Amino acid sequence: MAGFDISAATPVLKQYYTPAKVETLVFTSSTLAVMPKDTGGSGSSYEGAIRSAITSAVSATDTVAFTSTSSSIYKRWSCPWRSGYARALVSGEVLDKAGNDKGAFVKAVISETEGAYSAIGQQIGSFLFSNGGGALGQLDGGTAAGGTSDVTTTNVTLKNPSDAIKFRPGQVLKLATTDGTSGAVKAGSVTLTAVDIFTGVLTASGNWSAGIGTAANTDYLFADGDFGLAFQGIPAWLVANSKRAGNALSTLFNGVDRSTDPVRLAGVAFSGGGAPKKESLIQAGMMLHRLNGKPTHIIMNDLDFADIAKDLTTASRIVTETAYKNPQIGFSAIEYVAPFGAVKIMTDPFCPQGVAYILDIKTWKMPSMGSLPKVDFLDKLNWLRTAGSDSYEFRTLYRAATYCSLPGHNAVVEF
Structure with missing residues (x-):
């Protein structure tokens, strides 16, 4: 009888690493978890459109309204795909020592596999709060x-x-x-x-x-290898006041000149100037309300969240927010009834301290080519023998982008 080896372990691992299980390892970013996904991506880029201005063919005079050639203004986003890769490596010696002990063998492989999934999840989480340049x-x-x-x-x-x-x-x-x-x-x-x-x-x-x-x-x-190759995260879509100097908005972003309508195309930007964080969030939220925005979530760093939590002793409660289409993943949040509506305030370890994002999560999407990350490949070979080394390697990857259909219904707040 043949010993228990990588070939025998592969079907066991596939049953263990269901897409839902993989997400529990990858989605350490609460924002990534709750953001809607679209795994059917294809083409050279992800395409989307926004109606940035409604028609001007309206008037109290019929001949003016009905003869106007004005129509709604649309902007087309062409969002580039970006890839990320991770590898797990298990030495042949470790596997040989496990021998025919199925449990020991699988544990050795699982430990490294989960490390690879966690690493790629950390990259995705950090890139989600990057402007696309990849700086950590x-x-x-x-x-x-x-x-x-x-x-x-x-x-x-x-x-x-x-x-x-x-x-x-x-x-x-x-x-x-x-x-x-x-x-x-x-x-x-x-x-x-x-x-x-x-x-x-x-x-x-x-x-x-x-x-x-x-x-x-x-x-x-x-x-190493990340410079200029990250996907465009939330800060790329919602440009903070401190980043709007010069030609920051006139430089084409996914094919769009955002200087023509900075708020609708680059989001509401608010600077608190050291004011109490709660006051800054309410002010920015009311600016969104004025634009008919309906925010659902406020995302911030844990340390900023601690300051907010001290202020929200009334009109709030602790709730559990689950991941998009995956109830196995849950994050604690404060549900706060703000003047602009009820929102869930959540921490995200990758959100930098001093900045918060007020999001209508329904306007966001993370499209990808296949699952995020991939759990299977065309050749069905998840584990490969490493060339020039007494080891086996596991590979995982993603090809993804981000998309926001209504940037003007979202805000970035600098405390």
């Missing part, structure tokens, strides 16, 4: 900017410490002077050996400037 964060500028980063040492500090959730030991990082939407990545790389989640201190295996000769204390950080 930015250094704090060093002593010249009141920070502590020093690229001539092994330790640097993130400008926004909450971004540290996106980093982990063993990660290979690149640097650039830009956020990935322009420019180029710098030559060289560093490997992380330690991450302080709360202070935002990143420690490399050697001095940062030794691994990247032109490293600077104001650089942006990228996972």
Whole structure:
């Protein structure tokens, strides 16, 4: 009788890793979980349209209204597909040691498989709050900017410490002077050996400037291979006030010049200027209400959520919000009856501290080519023998984009 091996384990793993099970591993971002999905994507890009202005053929005079050639104004979005990949590797020695012990064999494979799914889920979650450039964060500028980063040492500090959730030991990082939407990545790389989640201190295996000769204390950080290749996340659709300077909105976004109608095409942007967070959210929400927006969710970082929760002692209750078409995944939320309607306030670890998004989740969609991520392939081979190594590898990937049908019914708030 043949021993229990990868071939024998594959059908067992396929039964275990149902699409719903995979989502429980991948959807660590609450926003990703609740956002509607469309797995039937195809073509060179995802196409969508918005009616940014209704017809002007209206008048108190019939001859004016009925002879006008005006019609509604539509904008066509062409959203580029972006891909992400992850791999799990199990050595032949580990599998041999498991022998014919089916349980031990499957556990060894499951441990690494779940690691790959979790890693790709973290990438998707972080990209969902990226502008498409793929930057995971930015250094704090060093002593010249009141920070502590020093690229001539092994330790640097993130400008926004909450971004540290996106980093982990063993990660290979690149640097650039830009956020990935322009420019180029710098030559060289560093490997992380330690991450302080709360202070935002990143420690490399050697001095940062030794691994990247032109490293600077104001650089942006990228996972190796990600520069300029992320899908466009929520910040790309809803442009914050601090990002609207210059030609930020006149530069074509998915084929559209948003400077012609900044609010309807790039969302409501509100700056609180240090005011109480609750007040800023209510103000932005009422701006949406004025535009006939009907927000359903408010997304923010856990630390900002803690401040809000202290203020919402009345007119609120704790509820569980489930993922889109997957009741196996649930997230705690505060349901708050705001002046602009009832909304669910949720935390997302990938949402940067200091920013919140007021969303009508019905206007959002995450289209993909197949499941997100893929759990099966055309050749039905989920595990492959690794060339040049005594090991087996598991691969998973996604090809996805984001789409918002009504940006003007959503808001970005900078506290």
